Amino acid sequence: MADPYGTLGIARTASEKEIKSAYRKLAKELHPDRNKDNPKAAERFSDATKAYDLLSDSTKRGQFDRGEIDMEGNPTNPFGGFGGGPGAGGFGGGGSRQRYSAEDFGGFSSDDMDIGDLFEGLFGGGKPRGGARRGFGQRPPPPPPKKGADIQYRLAVPFVDAAAGRDQRITLADGKTIDLKLPAGVEDGTQMRLKGKGHKGAGGYGDGLVIVEVGNHPFFRRDGDHIRMDLPLTLDEAVRGAKVKCPTVDGPVMLTIKPGTNGGTVMRLGGKGWTMKGGKRGDQLVTLEIQLPEDLDAFAKRIEDWSDPASPREKFGL
Numbered sequence: 645m646a647d648p649y650g651t652l653g654i655a656r657t658a659s660e661k662e663i664k665s666a667y668r669k670l671a672k673e674l675h676p677d678r679n680k681d682n683p684k685a686a687e688r689f690s691d692a693t694k695a696y697d698l699l700s701d702s703t704k705r706g707q708f709d710r711g712e713i714d715m716e717g718n719p720t721n722p723f724g725g726f727g728g729g730p731g732a733g734g735f736g737g738g739g740s741r742q743r744y745s746a747e748d749f750g751g752f753s754s755d756d757m758d759i760g761d762l763f764e765g766l767f768g769g770g771k772p773r774g775g776a777r778r779g780f781g782q783r784p785p786p787p788p789p790k791k792g793a794d795i796q797y798r799l800a801v802p803f804v805d806a807a808a809g810r811d812q813r814i815t816l817a818d819g820k821t822i823d824l825k826l827p828a829g830v831e832d833g834t835q836m837r838l839k840g841k842g843h844k845g846a847g848g849y850g851d852g853l854v855i856v857e858v859g860n861h862p863f864f865r866r867d868g869d870h871i872r873m874d875l876p877l878t879l880d881e882a883v884r885g886a887k888v889k890c891p892t893v894d895g896p897v898m899l900t901i902k903p904g905t906n907g908g909t910v911m912r913l914g915g916k917g918w919t920m921k922g923g924k925r926g927d928q929l930v931t932l933e934i935q936l937p938e939d940l941d942a943f944a945k946r947i948e949d950w951s952d953p954a955s956p957r958e959k960f961g962l
Contacts, residue, residue, distance in 0.1 A: 648695035648708070648715055656709070660700065667696040671835050675855075678833065703788065712784055719787045792845030797854045799824070803861035804893040806830050807871060809919035816841055816852060824854065829921035832858040864893065869926030870917045874933050877901060882934045892916045892928055899930070907934035 649656050652666040670692040672678075679685035698717060699705050707713045714720050795817050805812065809830070811823045816838075827834065834856040842850025863873050875890055885903035889896045892913060899911060909932045917926025937943045 648698050651691050651695040652699070658699075663696065663699050667692060667700075668835065672833055675833055675835075677855075697794075707787070713787055717787070717790070719784055789846035791847045792843035792850040794842040794850040795852050797852060798857055799854050800857050800859060801826065801830070803859050803864055803866075806856070806858045807864075807866070807893040807918050814854065817843075826856070827921075828919050828923050830856055830858070830919075832856065863891070866918060867929070868918075869920050871926065871928045872931070873928070874931045875899070876933045876935050877905070877907075879934055879936060882907070882932075890930055901932070905932060907932060 649658070652658075652663065652670065654662055654666050658666070671689065674685045674689035674692060676686045676689060679689075694716070697704075698708060698715065704713065704717060708715070711720060797814065797816075799812060799814055801812055804810075806826065809826050809828060811825050813821055814824050815821045824836070824838075827836065836854040836856065838852035838854060840849040841852030844850075865872050871893065873891070875888070877886075877888065880886075881888060881901055882905045883903065885905070886901045888899050888901060890899045890913070894916060897913065897916075911930045911932065913928040913930065915925045916928035919925055
């Protein structure tokens with residue numbers, strides 16, 4: 645894994661919100677379920693998850709920024725490569741030992757500069773708490789105990805519940821059942837993190853990772869923040885006009901059909917669409933479809949002395 649900040653594409657000064665936003669964007673793009681034929685995407689998804697796990701933990705992030713742990717969360721030993729037997733060089737290994745004076749570091753005198761501070765700055769050590777300095781060859785303090793492993797859940801959410809943002813009930817690995825609030829703008833593949841709902845470890849509990857799977861619907865379909873559907877009308881309703889029931893994800897509503905309504909007409913139901921990230925709702929777009937009578941012979945006899953003089957294809961030059 646590259647530098648965790650680079651993996652998520654964020655600055656080292658990024659806030660918790662920026663870290664979470666960057667991870668969600670990558671997780672949506674790289675999730676294995678969406679990249680089954682792309683092993684590199686799965687590898688990048690794993691790296692992004694490791695980077696997020698490190699940077700979302702304020703303790704681990706601080707340790708990484710101070711150079712106390714590496715990108716995998718393992719303790720570092722900044723002086724492990726400088727050892728050597730008698731006659732070893734100060735920074736390389738074999739050869740003659742080279743001596744340095746304060747003048748070699750920019751002309752400062754010994755009163756101006758603490759050489760110990762300089763080396764601590766070069767190797768990312770810093771001063772230990774309590775005023776004592778860590779000498780060469782000393783090992784860093786042991787890392788804190790690790791939390792338990794995360795537990796992944798898959799949550800199947802009905803289309804109408806996802807559209808309206810209704811709470812979902814989920815049973816966790818410990819047998820407890822909780823009501824989970826869906827985030828505004830939820831979609832298939834959205835990930836939710838439940839702090840402390842994973843396996844138990846020496847450093848505490850891991851997290852629960854919930855992956856949302858939005859189901860299909862027999863007649864509703866999502867179009868961005870809107871919901872579309874086709875509503876059939878009888879020929880009589882279209883010709884004479886009528887009031888008809890129309891389903892929505894919030895329950896049926898009444899539509900007023902004007903006399904002479906043509907098939908293909910789209911009616912808009914404001915605020916009956918998908919719940920957006922800001923909390924508002926999109927619209928429901930209803931396309932009207934005119935159905936001919938089932939008994940066409942009887943209908944043909946009723947209109948056998950009538951013909952429509954209109955030229956509906958004239959605009960096509962036909």
